[in-house]
Amino acid sequence: MRSLDDIAVRTKNGFWYYQVRQIEHLSDAALDRKVFGKDCGRRRYFEGIRRSWSSPKARSVVGGMTVLKVVDGWDRGNNGSGPYAEATKNFKSTFWKFVSDPTVPLDEYIEHVEKYVRSNDLVRLRRQDLRLYESFLSAYEPALQCGDTPAYRAMLHNLAMIGTLDALSVLIAIFREAMARGSLDQAIAIREAIRLGMFEMLVTGRMPPEVATCVMALVESRVLANHWVSVDEWKSSDQKAIKNRSSAERKRAFDRYRLWFIAHATTRNGYGDTPFVIRTDGILWLERNRDALVAARKFMDMAIADQIHDNIYGTGGEQVSKHLAEAARILQELSPRPTDLQACYYDPPPPLSAELDQEHDPRDTREGRLAALLAFSRPHFLRDLQSSEYADMLDRILNAAPPPANPPGQSGEMGSLTARAGVTP
Numbered sequence: 001m002r003s004l005d006d007i008a009v010r011t012k013n014g015f016w017y018y019q020v021r022q023i024e025h026l027s028d029a030a031l032d033r034k035v036f037g038k039d040c041g042r043r044r045y046f047e048g049i050r051r052s053w054s055s056p057k058a059r060s061v062v063g064g065m066t067v068l069k070v071v072d073g074w075d076r077g078n079n080g081s082g083p084y085a086e087a088t089k090n091f092k093s094t095f096w097k098f099v100s101d102p103t104v105p106l107d108e109y110i111e112h113v114e115k116y117v118r119s120n121d122l123v124r125l126r127r128q129d130l131r132l133y134e135s136f137l138s139a140y141e142p143a144l145q146c147g148d149t150p151a152y153r154a155m156l157h158n159l160a161m162i163g164t165l166d167a168l169s170v171l172i173a174i175f176r177e178a179m180a181r182g183s184l185d186q187a188i189a190i191r192e193a194i195r196l197g198m199f200e201m202l203v204t205g206r207m208p209p210e211v212a213t214c215v216m217a218l219v220e221s222r223v224l225a226n227h228w229v230s231v232d233e234w235k236s237s238d239q240k241a242i243k244n245r246s247s248a249e250r251k252r253a254f255d256r257y258r259l260w261f262i263a264h265a266t267t268r269n270g271y272g273d274t275p276f277v278i279r280t281d282g283i284l285w286l287e288r289n290r291d292a293l294v295a296a297r298k299f300m301d302m303a304i305a306d307q308i309h310d311n312i313y314g315t316g317g318e319q320v321s322k323h324l325a326e327a328a329r330i331l332q333e334l335s336p337r338p339t340d341l342q343a344c345y346y347d348p349p350p351p352l353s354a355e356l357d358q359e360h361d362p363r364d365t366r367e368g369r370l371a372a373l374l375a376f377s378r379p380h381f382l383r384d385l386q387s388s389e390y391a392d393m394l395d396r397i398l399n400a401a402p403p404p405a406n407p408p409g410q411s412g413e414m415g416s417l418t419a420r421a422g423v424t425p
Helices: 007-026 028-036 045-052 066-076 081-093 094-099 106-119 125-139 152-162 167-180 184-204 209-224 231-237 241-242 245-265 279-287 290-315 320-330 355-360 367-376 380-397
Strands: none
Touching: 007 045, 007 081, 007 094, 007 209, 007 245, 028 045, 028 066, 045 167, 045 245, 045 355, 066 081, 066 279, 106 167, 152 167, 152 184, 167 184, 167 209, 184 209, 231 245, 290 320
16 A cells, blocks of 8 residues: 655645646646657656656656656756746745644744845844844834834735745744744734735646645645644545555545545634624524535535636636536525524624824724725635625525626626526526
């Protein structure tokens, strides 16, 4: 039996594979010929990496070199720098250690940040030096302040927009620092920057959904939630895991492992995000129909994922309407949803003093802070879009509303998803 690596190791292999393929848009067979020569026959080496995200450095294959080393050498004519060397750099990025090893000590995170600061000719104050700088440079260096300041947010935003694994690893390291010293305000700001940086990296790198979802699950669970699930837990829950002997069986086992990890990455931390509410007729309706609604939600999830993939790659998205039609079929078989869904349990908090509106910076008002928060919450836009899409789909399906017309020039946006369902109640 060939053992399965941790999901972070496998995701690293998959990330490298897709990055290499996209450089010259070569097929698996073309990559094989480029590595092994035109007369290599059907080696299917890169097909094996694609199918099960196996390691490109597992064994020596050409002249005592691994495939990773051979591919890295394709940039040799460019003084060792270029897209293939960049793929090797990403393969060796510290990011993968941070999402695969729960025992990394705090000192290593601190040193990683210090290395980044030194290599970019930057300055990061030690806390004991703050009073010195405040006394003699505060008028000239207003950014040298403690806490979740505008300058701190700007630094985070600049790091996130670099959109690389190395920049993301620096954000992860300063997140660990903030959590270790209990600076939760900064940790929250860093969390949003991590999500933004992750999104920029995945979209810029044109990573396929199967890789992107694993990277997101690794960051959300192992970094932000500090919740680690391992391959051993999967093996104990999947009786077929120990029977993966042929290559096809290993591929199926890996697919089950990948999907199991995504599903279990954060489920144990599922409470605490929402307030306590009263049990309304709508909640009772959902609980009675939970199994059917879960099934419908899966089809809606697939439709959303297919639409996002279509928007990025222009693949046609033929499956979107099919998934939505299946969700509609399930929902239409349910009893009518209660219309009384807006029961109020809590009074809204009192507004801040109106004096702030006149005498202080607009960002000091409740509305100003909300606007700033919304402006900084770009990493959540997929979740928000999904929520609006679900609400729109449910209203159409359950209340027999006609599909909305798309605004001119926006036919390819996420707003077109529900219009493409092609379902009539």
